Amino acid sequence: MKLYYSPGACSLSPHIVFREAGLPVEIERVDNRAKKTASGDDFLSVNPLGMVPVLKLDNGETLTEGPAIVQYLADMKPESGLMPKPGSMERYRVLEWLNYITSELHKQFTPLFKPDTPDGYKTIAKENVIKAFDRINAHLAGKPYLMGDTFTVADAYLFVVSNWARFHNIDVAQWPNLKAFQDRVKARPAVHEAMKAEGLIKAAA
Template sequence: MKLYFAPGVCSLSPHIALREAGLPFELQRVDTKTKEMHGGGNFLEVNPKGYVPVLQLDNGELLTEGPAIVQYIADLKPEAKIAPANGTLERYRLQEWLNYITAELHKGFSPLFKPNTPDEYKTIARENLVNRISYVAEKLQGKTWLLGDQFSVADGYLFVVLGWGKFVGVDVAQWPVIVDYLARVAARPAVQEALKAEGLLK
């Protein structure tokens, strides 16, 4: 398999999942601004949407959209237990979290990274994010991971997205439970490996 990625963006989530699952894969770095791939090639020919992540499967097929990719990875290696079994209520809880993270948090950060977003709207976007992160903090009280005692692909995704706060003026220090949670995720060997491979950790 091949993961098309850019350092520190949402493709870090499936990168973590691949390492948590212990699956063989290669990395293809993409410049998301120029749409060029490291070593040459037009990324738009791979994904006309123009963004990462993209997972190229062993049969050549391409899978896009982070929440779909991480569940696919988890199902390739069920013994890694990074997603509950299909058909269980716990699996739908995982999907519930993946949808919340992608729709309410990931997309909530997006306008804060765009230089043409009006300052007034950025203020509103930060307020919305504070409310949504507060909800996450409440749900994490008394839990090790989002689903309880078992780390899942939703934790990897949440770790990546909340890590963007320091770049756009959303300080997670106001939620001690979030700070502790992010430290737990960051300490995982697979997460350390992914961060190092993307040049985000020395």
């Protein structure tokens, strides 16, 4: 399988899940602006929407959208515990968090990255991010991860998206539970390896 990614983008979430599950993966960097892959291919031929992540399966099919990809990968290695068993309430809780992170964090950050977003709308989006961080911080009180003691695909997604705060003058330290969560996840060996592979941290770090 091949994962198309852009360093530090939401594609880092399935990259982390690959490594947490112990699944072999080939990664190919994408230039989001030029829509070119590292090998020189037209990325729009891979995903006409022009967005990462894209998972290319061994049979040639492609799968897009991070929350779908991480579920697919976790279900390939159910013993990893990254996704609770089908039909369980715990699984629906993880899905609940994936959807919350998608709508209340990921999509609120999106206009903050766009230079043509009106300042007034950026203010609203930033306020929405802060509200989401308030809720997440409260939920993480006394918990190492969103589901308690078990690291899941939702934690990988939250880690990646919450780290975008630093690009927008949002100091996560004001949410001590969230900050502790970020530090805890970053210290996981699989997360460290994924970030190192994407050039986000130095090899010796």
